[in-house]
Amino acid sequence: MTTPTTGSLRVDGATLHYEVRGQGPLLLLVPGGAGGAASFDAIADDLAAEYTVATYDPRGISRSPLDDPEVEQRVPEHAEDALRVLDLLSSGEPARVCGISSGAIAALHLLITHPERVARLVAHEPPLVEVLPDVAEHRALLARVRATFEAEGLMPAMSVFAAGLKKDGDTNEPEQKQKQKQKQKQKQKPEQKPAPEQAPEPEIKLPPQAAARAEQTMANLPYFIGRIVPGFMSYAPDVDRLAALSDRLVLACGQDSRGELPYRPAALLAERLGTELRHFPGGHTGLTTHPDEFGAALRKALHAAA
Known part of the structure; x- marks a missing residue:
């Protein structure tokens, strides 16, 4: 893996860590979730054969500390951060941009507010629940996630959130009903004999770099669930403005997340x-689970839109 050139960029309320690889037209990769710039490590080198690939840790994530860790997070500020990175690396020239999940929401706002700076945008699964007809259900989900986080902590809140994202998850059903249904399913299962004892599975040790990345992602989760999720999933885009800019927008989804x-x-x-x-x-995390194929699909999407 190529060692990128790194730097720090001071923005309003935060200091951004950014990384640059390769030569050619600028391609800005905007990460989502709790991963940060490192989430693109598996595809950045291949893309750098054709592009100057830039990515960064969004404010509050990993190596991009906030001046005030308790401040609410809003999409326009994150989009402005992306603009500042573009201004630093390619002043005046429009760039290609790819945003993933919450990063795709920030990238869409960048396109809406500064279209002159975006030549093409690939937005992969932006969770823009405000455009859905059943938005009230998803607002209720976000309220439950926040209440669970405050009352029970991170992992219970993550469980509520993850269940609400799944196609078979009923985000409206009271917890008691869910438990009753689970008990009924267990009763309906045929009685099974206990499985013979098996030797414990060997402990899987990640390579040092992967282990450090996983540890950092876990450290980012409280900020993600407490600040990013409520701030980004309550964002409503200007759909009419996106329609006017649709010639430079590529919307993408995971083939396994229908x-x-x-x-x-x-x-x-x-x-x-x-x-x-x-x-x-x-699926939604195809960048992590299928990096080579994901990178090839991204390159194809960028070429098709050009």
């Missing part, structure tokens, strides 16, 4: 804008 919550907004927007919905390998 029916899941993050898939639905991109599919609905593609239909409303009259554009093709592209399918990338894997």
Whole structure:
């Protein structure tokens, strides 16, 4: 893996860590979730053969500390951060941009507010629940996630959130009903004999770099669930403005995440804008589970839109 050139960029309320690889037209990769710039490590080198690839840790994530760790996070500020990175690395020239999940929401706002700076945008599964017809259900989910986080802590809140993203998850059903259904399913299962004892599975040790990345992602989760999720999933884009800019927008979803919550907004927007919905390998986390195929699909999407 190529060692990138790194730097720090002072923005309003934070200091951003950014990384640059390769030569050619600028391609800005905007990470989502709790991963940060490192989430693109598996595809950045291949893309750097054709592009100057820039990515960064969003404010509050990993190596981009906030001046005030308790401040609420809002999409326009994160989009402004992306603009500042573009200004630093390619002043005046429009760039290609790819945003993943919450990073795709920030990238869409960048396109809406500064279209002159974006030549093409690939937005992979932006969870824009405010565009969905059943938005009230998803607002209720976010309220439950926040209440669970405050009352019970991180992992219970993550469980509520993850269940709400799944296609078979009922985000409205009271917890008691869910437990009753689970008990009924267990009763309906045929009685099984206890499995013979098996030797414990060997402990899997990650390579040092992967282990450090996983540890950092875990450290980012409280900020993600407490600040990013409520701030980003309550964002409503200007759909009319996106329609006017649809010639430079590529909406993408994971081919394995049909029916899941993050898939639905991109599919609905593609239909409303009259554009093709592209399918990338894997599901919502295809960048992690299928990096080579994901990188190839991204390159193809960027070329097709050019």
